[in-house]
Amino acid sequence: MAKLHVTTTVNGEEVEFLCDAQDSMLDVLRGPLGLTGSKEGCGSGDCGACSITVDGRLVCSCLMLAAEAQGHSIGTIEGMAQGDRLHPLQEKFIELAALQCGICTPGFLVAAKALLDRNTNPTETEVRYWLAGNLCRCTGYDKIIRAVMDVAADMRKGVAA
Amino acid sequence: MSDIRYVAAESLDEAVKAMLAAGGQGKILAGGTDLLVQMRSGAQNPGTIVDVKKIDEVMQIVELPDGGFRIGAAVSGAVIGEHKSLSAAWPGVVEAINLIGSKQVQGRASAGGNLCNSSPAADSVPALVAAGAKVTIQGPNGRREIPVEAFPTGPGRNCLQPGELVVSLTLPARQPGSGDAYLRLIPRTEMDIAVVGLGVSLTMKDGVCTAARVGLGAVAPTVLLVEDAAKALIGSKLDDAALEQAAAACSAACKPINDKRGTIAYRTKIAGVLLKRATAIAARRATSNVPGGMH
Numbered sequence: 001m002a003k004l005h006v007t008t009t010v011n012g013e014e015v016e017f018l019c020d021a022q023d024s025m026l027d028v029l030r031g032p033l034g035l036t037g038s039k040e041g042c043g044s045g046d047c048g049a050c051s052i053t054v055d056g057r058l059v060c061s062c063l064m065l066a067a068e069a070q071g072h073s074i075g076t077i078e079g080m081a082q083g084d085r086l087h088p089l090q091e092k093f094i095e096l097a098a099l100q101c102g103i104c105t106p107g108f109l110v111a112a113k114a115l116l117d118r119n120t121n122p123t124e125t126e127v128r129y130w131l132a133g134n135l136c137r138c139t140g141y142d143k144i145i146r147a148v149m150d151v152a153a154d155m156r157k158g159v160a161a
Numbered sequence: 162m163s164d165i166r167y168v169a170a171e172s173l174d175e176a177v178k179a180m181l182a183a184g185g186q187g188k189i190l191a192g193g194t195d196l197l198v199q200m201r202s203g204a205q206n207p208g209t210i211v212d213v214k215k216i217d218e219v220m221q222i223v224e225l226p227d228g229g230f231r232i233g234a235a236v237s238g239a240v241i242g243e244h245k246s247l248s249a250a251w252p253g254v255v256e257a258i259n260l261i262g263s264k265q266v267q268g269r270a271s272a273g274g275n276l277c278n279s280s281p282a283a284d285s286v287p288a289l290v291a292a293g294a295k296v297t298i299q300g301p302n303g304r305r306e307i308p309v310e311a312f313p314t315g316p317g318r319n320c321l322q323p324g325e326l327v328v329s330l331t332l333p334a335r336q337p338g339s340g341d342a343y344l345r346l347i348p349r350t351e352m353d354i355a356v357v358g359l360g361v362s363l364t365m366k367d368g369v370c371t372a373a374r375v376g377l378g379a380v381a382p383t384v385l386l387v388e389d390a391a392k393a394l395i396g397s398k399l400d401d402a403a404l405e406q407a408a409a410a411c412s413a414a415c416k417p418i419n420d421k422r423g424t425i426a427y428r429t430k431i432a433g434v435l436l437k438r439a440t441a442i443a444a445r446r447a448t449s450n451v452p453g454g455m456h
Binding site: 044070 | 211262
């Protein structure tokens with residue numbers, strides 16, 4: 001069967017790719033598009049390591065067909081830093097050592113940004129529930145939660161963008 | 162090389178035609194949070210995937226002139242949760258849908274998909290059954306509408322005929338003094354499958370329950386409408402005797418399996434416990450939903 005031709009926007013840039021019907025968005029991001037920041041942990045929507053946004057909405061890229069990207073706007077971890085300038089969440093994750101092996105980190109960052117884009121004043125409970133779909137087997141989560149809460153506080157003070 | 166076809170249907174007619182042309186090998190794609198997992202595990206090997214998310218009617222929430230709501234089958238849980246008047250009228254239905262999976266899953270998963278996947282433990286279905294929701298189905302012979310409880314026919318099975326697909330779910334107009342609630346028991350706080358799920362919708366007038374429906378999930382091959390529980394509540398002041406009788410009716414309706422999530426005895430007992438707790442929440446909402454009532 002012929003490949004499907006898809007035109008979409010990834011991190012603000014228009015891109016085109018060819019895919020098979022059953023290819024996931026994650027397959028295409030990591031393969032043809034060379035964007036390997038999104039990780040495959042489980043392939044079943046349980047771990048959140050492949051988190052991306054579609055039209056601003058947080059989703060697992062392993063649970064989306066690449067063909068569905070046609071005409072939509074995809075956001076990945078690669079679009080988070082502005083050139084060499086890290087996003088405040090990325091800065092804070094480093095500062096507070098909110099990562100160890102790092103496999104889950106892109107997913108946590110994309111998911112946390114999606115939360116703070118909607119709500120800069122979340123409670124700790126809200127942060128924990130929001131990130132319940134992101135699994136980390138290293139940190140025990142506390143440092144991650146603290147980093148997100150700290151960035152939210154900085155955003156409220158106007159010190160973080 | 163792929164043998165699978167992907168069709169992004171632009172209309173319901175096109176989707177029906179694509180499903181018929183697939184000759185029993187077609188699968189509808191809404192949020193895909195079940196379908197993609199099933200394809201990866203080999204549980205589903207569709208010949209044609211028919212994406213319905215380009216069809217307006219399955220992607221919209223419409224407030225009906227009579228005060229009811231029509232929820233497009235593929236509207237995501239996240240969009241449903243952000244709909245203010247729907248959440249105000251049917252908080253139990255919205256909570257049930259929003260309990261499915263993580264925020265990432267909520268970004269895609271739909272009530273229509275939850276129904277079509279036809280798991281006995283589907284979170285949204287007991288709440289929809291309690292709400293008296295109707296399913297609108299489109300197929301080669303036109304449209305039909307059935308109650309939600311008539312839709313699933315067994316674990317993973319439903320009443321859809323070849324070429325048919327679910328278009329929307331319709332919630333009826335809300336009477337003053339009405340409230341609903343959904344509770345599920347899971348061994349953890351998030352991201353799990355219901356051991357028991359129970360939805361209640363009721364209407365209160367002058368302290369007396371005048372209408373009630375109870376939907377019960379994860380304790381039988383399909384989600385159940387428990388009419389005996391509703392009968393025990395209707396006409397009562399939701400006193401202890403009525404609640405005990407309704408709880409006993411829920412336990413009596415259980416035909417559960419033993420599995421790693423819960424034993425038959427545990428599920429049967431919990432069904433009654435959830436009835437009492439969900440009824441208390443629904444009653445509180447009902448009495449705060451009366452002009453001049455508690456707020």
